[in-house]
Amino acid sequence: MKIFDLEKHSLREINQSLQTSEITEGKKIYEIRNPKGSHAVAVGLKAKINVNIHGSTGYYCGGMNQKAKIHVFGSVGPGVGENMMSGDIIIEGDASQYAGATGHGGVLLIKGNASSRCGISMKGNDIVVLGNIGHMAGFMAQSGNLVVLGNAGEGLGDSIYEANIFVRGKVSNLGADCIEKDMRKEHLVTLKRLLKKSNCSVKPQEFRRFGSARTLYNFEIDNVNLY
Amino acid sequence: MCGIVGLFLKNSELEPKLGALIGEMLIKMSDRGPDSAGLALYSRPTRFNMKLTLRFENLSSVKEMESILCKELKDKFSLKFRGSHVVLQFLIADYELVLTLLSELKSAPRILSKGNAIEIFKEVGSSVDFVNQFKVNNFNGTHGIGHTRMATESLVTLMGAHPFSTGSDQCLVHNGSLSNHNSVRRNLIRRGIQFETDNDSEVAASYLSDKISSGMTLEVALNSSLDDLDGFFSFVVGTKEGFAVLRDRIACKPAVLAETDDYVAFGSEYRALTDLPNINEAIVWEPEPATVYFWKHNHENF
Incomplete structure (x- = not known):
């Protein structure tokens, strides 16, 4: 186990150490202490390593992650796991705005609540939120799965493409072109997999699925007078 | 960008430390706003x-x-x-x-x-220099709000620095930018209100003072600002009794609140709050969009 302390080491020092190839994959655990809301903690990791962060972080924690498993024992600021490519990010507390935005792969698990714009423009990653999510979640989300055990705020899935949104609680209202869709077998399989991975005992059948009505995909000539 | 902070003391034993605590919060927000820094500090009335x-x-x-x-x-x-x-x-x-x-x-x-109750200090320059120059650390008071500015809508001058005070014991700090401030300013000028700067946040402060002086409560005035002010904002509004917090409906400007038995603290980021006493035991949350929060003292002196 290697311990970094943000009161003693600079952020750049820590991130460079975690990003370098001398790291032995899968064997070591890296501990980061005293993040105290620092920005960009454990970003750009490329190896299959375990990083435990003790405390709350600021903007962009775990951004661009590849392969690494990052576990935050605290809450995170805006843009956690932004553009993550693979690996796992687990947040014990809450997440601020645009959690998991533009991610291409991997799983982001938020055990508390996530605020606005969760999963905005997601491109293939999976996001599981055990609490509630704020407004405009899944805005323009292209692919991947956003799973919410609690409630969803206003404008859910506005202008969504082909991502799936699964909500177990209440939805305040749906954004433009987002509709409730049938829960088919393959969706239940996906949900079961993500819930199991997140150690959740709730049943996939308790969720509703939301996705694109696909009415914004092509220009409707009848709407020309609206512009 | 800009950074804003607020600290409301529930436990009067902390009052001698108000300046030291909020000064540290302001320094933590220096890289969100290196152009100027300011604080509105409230203390108990004297003779x-x-x-x-x-x-x-x-x-x-x-x-x-x-x-x-x-x-x-x-x-x-x-x-x-x-x-x-x-x-x-x-x-x-x-x-x-x-x-x-x-x-x-x-x-x-x-x-x-x-x-x-109010005193306002503000200067061009970094918040570290500001806190030292104004000896903020020895300020004894009940609550305060502060701002570090990254200028967008008007010049980097003392008068463009926050907090803006447009009414007795009232002031406002703002993170964001208003897009209709010129038209709101014109309407207020027609109502006889004078402006000292071209700054959008001064317009927000004057708008609220105007509503309050025409009989609205701060809460109603803040709610009406959601319809009348166009743009992005997180506001913290200081009054003699306490402070109020409001974010616009889109709520893209960051805001974090923390509450313990001893205080309520506001920061643009959690980073601003990390040195407050017992912060690890505080309830920490983000204020909801378009929702007015208000904390008020009930001391006999107020």
């Missing part, structure tokens, strides 16, 4: 029930003011330097007289705040 925070271009005018006040008010005033500002305290009965005397000075000072 004088009116105070002005003044900024003189020329310090020789302070001597001039002092000798005139000695003559006119005898011992019924006090003067205290803090950084480049002067806090003048006196009895409210002498308010009109003091304003006249100040306006007759060779170089009249700018009045940054007026009221019986």
Whole structure:
């Protein structure tokens, strides 16, 4: 186990150490202490390593992650796991705005609540939120799965493409072109997999699925007078 | 970008530490706003029930003011330097007289705040220099709000720095930018309100003061700002009794609140709050969009 302390080491020092190839994959655990809301903690990791962060972080924690498993024992600021490519990010507390935005792969698990714009423009990653999510979640989300055990705020899935949104609680209202869709077998399989991975005992059948009505995909000539 | 902070003390034992605590919060937000820094600090009224925070271009005018006040008010005033500002305290009965005397000075000072609890300090430059220059650490008070500015809508000058005070014991700090401030300003000018800057946040402060002086409560005034002000904002509004927090409906400007038995703290980021006492045991949350939060003192003195 290697311990970094943000009161003693600079952020750049820590991130460079975690990003370098001398790291032995899968064997070591890296501990980061005293993040105290620092920005960009454990970003750009490329190896299959375990990083435990003790405390709350600021903007962009775990951004661009590849392969690494990052576990935050605290809450995170805006843009956690932004553009993550693979690996796992687990947040014990809450997440601020645009959690998991533009991610291409991997799983982001938020055990508390996530605020606005969760999963905005997601491109293939999976996001599981055990609490509630704020407004405009899944805005323009292209692919991947956003799973919410609690409630969803206003404008859910506005202008969504082909991502799936699964909500177990209440939805305040749906954004433009987002509709409730049938829960088919393959969706239940996906949900079961993500819930199991997140150690959740709730049943996939308790969720509703939301996705694109696909009415914004092509220009409707009848709407020309609206512009 | 800009950084804003607020600290409301529930436990009066912390009052001697108000300046030290909020000063540290302001320093933590320095990289969100390196252009200027400012604080509005509120304290319990003294035997004088009116105070002005003044900024003189020329310090020789302070001597001039002092000798005139000695003559006119005898011992019924006090003067205290803090950084480049002067806090003048006196009895409210002498308010009109003091304003006249100040306006007759060779170089009249700018009045940054007026009221019986508020003092406002602000300067161009970093928040570290600001906290040192104004000896913020030794301020004893009940609550305060602060701002570090990254200028977008008007020049980097003292007058463009926050907090903006447009009413007695009222002030506002703002993170964001308003897109309709020119039209709102024109409407307010038509209603007889004067402006000192081209700044959008001054418009927000004046808008709220105007609504309050026409009889609205702060809560109603803040709710009406959601319809009348267009743009992005997180506001913290200071009053004699406490402070209010409001974010616009889109809520893309960050805001974090923390509450313990001893205090309520606001920061643009959690980073601003990390050195507060027992922060690890605080309830920490983000204020909901378009929702007014308000904390108020119920001390006998208020």
